[in-house]
Amino acid sequence: MPAVTEDEAYVDPADYSRAEVNAPLTAEQKTGFYREMLRIRRFEQVALKYYNQGAMGGFLHLYIGQEAVAVGTVSLLGKDDHVITAYRDHGHALAVGMGMNECMAELFGKATGCSRGKGGSMHFFAPDKNYWGGHGIVGGQTPLGLGLAYALKYKGAKGCALCYLGDGAVNQGAYHESLNLAALWKLPVIYIIENNKYSMGTTIDRSSAMRNCLAERADGYGIVWDIANGEDLYEVRAKTANAMRRAHEESLPTVLEVDTYRYYGHSVADANAKKYRSADEIERYKNHHDPIRLWKKRMVEEGVFTETDAEAIDEEVKAETNAAAAFALESEAPAPETIFEDVYWEVDNNTEAGSTGRHFFGD
Numbered sequence: 001m002p003a004v005t006e007d008e009a010y011v012d013p014a015d016y017s018r019a020e021v022n023a024p025l026t027a028e029q030k031t032g033f034y035r036e037m038l039r040i041r042r043f044e045q046v047a048l049k050y051y052n053q054g055a056m057g058g059f060l061h062l063y064i065g066q067e068a069v070a071v072g073t074v075s076l077l078g079k080d081d082h083v084i085t086a087y088r089d090h091g092h093a094l095a096v097g098m099g100m101n102e103c104m105a106e107l108f109g110k111a112t113g114c115s116r117g118k119g120g121s122m123h124f125f126a127p128d129k130n131y132w133g134g135h136g137i138v139g140g141q142t143p144l145g146l147g148l149a150y151a152l153k154y155k156g157a158k159g160c161a162l163c164y165l166g167d168g169a170v171n172q173g174a175y176h177e178s179l180n181l182a183a184l185w186k187l188p189v190i191y192i193i194e195n196n197k198y199s200m201g202t203t204i205d206r207s208s209a210m211r212n213c214l215a216e217r218a219d220g221y222g223i224v225w226d227i228a229n230g231e232d233l234y235e236v237r238a239k240t241a242n243a244m245r246r247a248h249e250e251s252l253p254t255v256l257e258v259d260t261y262r263y264y265g266h267s268v269a270d271a272n273a274k275k276y277r278s279a280d281e282i283e284r285y286k287n288h289h290d291p292i293r294l295w296k297k298r299m300v301e302e303g304v305f306t307e308t309d310a311e312a313i314d315e316e317v318k319a320e321t322n323a324a325a326a327f328a329l330e331s332e333a334p335a336p337e338t339i340f341e342d343v344y345w346e347v348d349n350n351t352e353a354g355s356t357g358r359h360f361f362g363d
């Protein structure tokens with residue numbers, strides 16, 4: 001199976017700005033992508049600061065370095081497209097349009113959080129934005145993403161499910177069972193492998209037999225696959241658009257591997273973050289492959305905005321982030337008597353669809 005069709009591969013790989021999906025972008029949209037990536041980064045930097053001060057507990061998996069993946073892919077979504085991801089979920093949440101306040105408050109375990117303070121960092125959810133979380137079991141979201149795509153096809157909606165997973169998760173059985181059914185039933189699911197080179201402290205060399213290309217395994221299921229450079233938002237959008245067209249027009253799955261990197265440890269509890277990789281490696285990515293810096297440089301070169309404009313955007317984003325932290329600090333913790341509420345949607349929303357287990361099919 002070819003990775004991509006000839007039609008899709010025509011774009012000069014050095015310049016995806018001219019791809020069909022990017023050429024019509026307005027200056028406002030391009031500036032918006034810059035702002036969205038920066039919002040993710042500043043949000044997490046502030047979260048880390050408060051975590052280190054002891055203002056929140058639990059896990060905190062930072063997405064910093066990977067921002068162009070969430071912003072680039074999500075920027076293409078329409079009303080019938082859905083998103084589901086793993087525990088490194090803050091970037092996708094902000095990209096789909098969740099508010100900083102509800103996200104920050106969730107990290108602080110406050111009742112004003114998106115999951116009423118009971119989910120924490122790994123469990124951001126926004127069903128009204130087609131955002132289905134936030135999952136802690138590695139690979140656990142992959143059959144759920146398949147289910148979203150199944151529901152879309154069953155209902156006759158022209159949508160798709162973007163299901164993100166890591167380079168470690170590709171070795172989980174659930175993912176392979178999902179690929180098999182995705183191909184067999186021709187489901188509009190797009191598996192986006194965010195290859196940040198590490199699963200906790202384990203390099204791909206030590207976890208994957210076929211380490212040079214994780215997406216290529218899709219060949220075993222007859223699924224079209226592709227690879228994108230995650231430091232180039234234009235390329236991420238161009239490759240994702242191809243996959244979405246395949247999902248929308250032909251109801252076919254795609255595996256898209258996106259090359260990316262995380263600057264921080266696996267989570268804030270990763271005391272070895274600089275032991276299983278060198279400080280030089282991290283610096284190299286920060287200095288030469290940072291998606292936000294590269295996008296800013298490109299925008300300045302294109303004349304979309306100036307360095308001064310970029311600084312002004314950063315100031316606005318910092319103010320928004322600090323306001324979100326203040327909101328989270330001032331918010332109340334969930335009342336003890338609410339401990340059993342909002343834990344299972346089925347219990348709190350005892351609908352006909354819920355009692356028969358047909359949430360996505362019954363209405």
Ligand SMILES: Cc1ncc(C[n+]2csc(CCOP(=O)(O)OP(=O)(O)O)c2C)c(N)n1
Binds near residue numbers: 136167196198199200
């Ligand atoms: C089934 C399962 N096994 C192990 C873990 C512990 N664990 C949490 S994250 C992780 C690494 C996953 O790495 P990857 O898929 O590359 O995602 P990344 O953290 O890089 O985003 C592991 C082993 C888990 N949560 N679930």
Ligand SMILES: [Mg+2]
Binds near residue numbers: 194195
């Ligand atoms: Mg990884």
